[in-house]
Amino acid sequence: MSPIPTFRRIIRNESTEQFSGLPYIYSLLNCLICLWYGLPLVKPGIILVATVNSVGALFQLTYVTLFIVYAEKAKKVKMLGLLLAVLGVFAIIVSLSMKAFSPNRRQLFVGYLSMASLVSMFASPLFIINLVIRTMSVEFMPFYLSLSTFLMSVSFFAYGILKCDPFIHVPNGIGALLGAVQLLLYSYYRRTSIRDQREPLIVS
Numbered sequence: 001m002s003p004i005p006t007f008r009r010i011i012r013n014e015s016t017e018q019f020s021g022l023p024y025i026y027s028l029l030n031c032l033i034c035l036w037y038g039l040p041l042v043k044p045g046i047i048l049v050a051t052v053n054s055v056g057a058l059f060q061l062t063y064v065t066l067f068i069v070y071a072e073k074a075k076k077v078k079m080l081g082l083l084l085a086v087l088g089v090f091a092i093i094v095s096l097s098m099k100a101f102s103p104n105r106r107q108l109f110v111g112y113l114s115m116a117s118l119v120s121m122f123a124s125p126l127f128i129i130n131l132v133i134r135t136m137s138v139e140f141m142p143f144y145l146s147l148s149t150f151l152m153s154v155s156f157f158a159y160g161i162l163k164c165d166p167f168i169h170v171p172n173g174i175g176a177l178l179g180a181v182q183l184l185l186y187s188y189y190r191r192t193s194i195r196d197q198r199e200p201l202i203v204s
Contacts, residue, residue, distance in 0.1 A: 010066065010067070010070050011066070011070065014070055015070060015072075016070050016071045016072070016075060021064065021067040021068075021075070021079045024060050024063040024064050024067060025064060025079070025083065025086055027060045027121065028057060028061060028064060029086045030117045030118065030121050031054075031056040031057035031060055032053075032057050032086070033090070033110070033113055033114045033117050034114045034117070034118070035050050035053035035056075035057055036093065036094060036097075036110055037113075038050030038052075038053060041106075042097065042106055042107055042110045043107050043110075043111070043165075045163070046163055046165065046168070048159065049159075049168065064083055068083070093110070093113065096109075097110050111167035114167055114171075115166075115167045115171045118171035118175065119171045119174055121175075122153070122175035122179075123174075129178075129181060129182060129185060132186075132189055136189055143186055146179060146182040146183055146186060147179075149175065149178075149179045150175075150180060150182070150183055151179075152172075152175075153172045153173075153174075153175030153179050154172075156169075157175075160172060
């Protein structure tokens with residue numbers, strides 16, 4: 001839900017401006033892989049994972065579709081190609097895991113894929129963290145995105161612990177730590193920014 005303000009702006013201006021559609025493409029692939037992992041054909045007993053990621057995949061597909069509609073022609077073609085590539089990769093993963101692996105090995109194969117996908121997704125904000133530290137500004141770190149990432153990671157970390165599933169609790173534990181770092185940085189640099197704004201330019 002956190003990208004909604006961005007897409008309100010895109011729809012209002014009828015242009016994607018300088019926004020990148022790659023995060024939504026990548027998130028769509030991540031949701032699809034985790035959705036597949038949560039289905040009984042791969043891992044019985046964790047249908048909540050499949051349910052949450054099916055909703056996430058639907059949202060990401062909506063965002064990608066809107067991006068394609070309002071993008072310039074070059075971006076439109078690129079995004080459409082990437083969308084087809086994601087769907088093709090997911091189809092290959094499903095087909096390969098069903099035909100080439102036994103149930104136990106299928107669970108490991110898809111589990112490792114989902115864990116790698118989640119870890120790389122959670123690691124992507126490291127660039128933003130570095131930017132915040134360098135600029136000492138939280139302008140490019142959306143608070144609600146950081147908060148929602150932290151809360152989601154903590155929830156699934158606890159769920160993974162209860163289910164004794166390292167493919168769930170390990171990547172989400174990493175996500176919770178990175179989310180906490182983002183929130184701490186936001187709190188620190190937000191206070192610093194407010195304090196600097198209140199300081200007089202000339203000391204009499």
